Amino acid sequence: MASSIGTKGVIEVFEDFMGFSSTTMDTVAKPQGGHGVMYGCVNEGSFSQTTDEPGGVLACITDTASSDNCALYVGPFKPSDGGVVMETRFKVLDITTCAIFAGFSETLDTTTPVCPLEFATATMTYNGTGGIVGLQYDSAATDSDWRAGAGDTGVVATYADANGTRAHNPPVNDNWDVVRVEIDPSGTGHVYLADKGTGTGLRLIKTIKSAVTASDLQTACLVIENRSAAASTMEVDYFYAKGYVDWTR
Numbered sequence: 001m002a003s004s005i006g007t008k009g010v011i012e013v014f015e016d017f018m019g020f021s022s023t024t025m026d027t028v029a030k031p032q033g034g035h036g037v038m039y040g041c042v043n044e045g046s047f048s049q050t051t052d053e054p055g056g057v058l059a060c061i062t063d064t065a066s067s068d069n070c071a072l073y074v075g076p077f078k079p080s081d082g083g084v085v086m087e088t089r090f091k092v093l094d095i096t097t098c099a100i101f102a103g104f105s106e107t108l109d110t111t112t113p114v115c116p117l118e119f120a121t122a123t124m125t126y127n128g129t130g131g132i133v134g135l136q137y138d139s140a141a142t143d144s145d146w147r148a149g150a151g152d153t154g155v156v157a158t159y160a161d162a163n164g165t166r167a168h169n170p171p172v173n174d175n176w177d178v179v180r181v182e183i184d185p186s187g188t189g190h191v192y193l194a195d196k197g198t199g200t201g202l203r204l205i206k207t208i209k210s211a212v213t214a215s216d217l218q219t220a221c222l223v224i225e226n227r228s229a230a231a232s233t234m235e236v237d238y239f240y241a242k243g244y245v246d247w248t249r
Contacts, residue, residue, distance in 0.1 A: 131213055
């Protein structure tokens with residue numbers, strides 16, 4: 001990170017969803033909440049406020065076709081400016097019919113998003129043309145689990161496991177998970193998971209050396225995508241992201 005020439009060098013977004021801007025989800029990217037979290041989707045779903053739990057919870061309900069989705073996102077950030085962090089707490093009402101990704105993606109399409117990492121049977125797919133690092137779950141996998149992964153240009157990153165690194169802690173219906181992903185200024189990624197069931201706090205699933213090119217722009221995102229012709233519901237308690245100002249510009 002270049003030497004600071006101003007006093008506001010940290011870019012920080014925290015959204016706790018105590019209020020939100022719309023109950024409509026459409027195919028045009030729009031702000032969701034009051035602190036900078038955007039959304040995009042494939043086909044139209046809806047948002048609602050969960051009122052039977054404290055602290056502000058946003059329910060994202062996808063449309064009803066297979067591969068319909070919703071992506072919440074913030075960015076872009078540049079890891080080489082001082083590192084980037086994202087953290088989010090969420091749960092899915094039925095994890096058996098969907099895919100989930102939480103982390104960073106360089107080439108997230110914000111109007112028709114695609115899950116950056118997908119997993120079918122026993123094979124990971126790296127979507128897009130840019131760098132990716134994060135944690136993913138896919139009900140199309142033979143073995144249900146969270147998997148940490150990283151890739152670039154549609155292939156696995158050099159120091160990542162080709163089919164992801166298993167957390168051996170699969171998601172559970174209607175159970176809160178916390179995912180935290182960090183990219184340091186060299187491009188090394190760190191992927192963490194915590195869940196309400198174990199109650200042990202954030203646990204490092206994988207550190208991936210040179211996960212992405214540190215000077216490439218990255219978008220922090222949380223994506224849910226249908227794996228059957230039925231709507232999926234994801235409830236999000238908070239979404240946090242942090243990066244730094246590029247003082248070289």
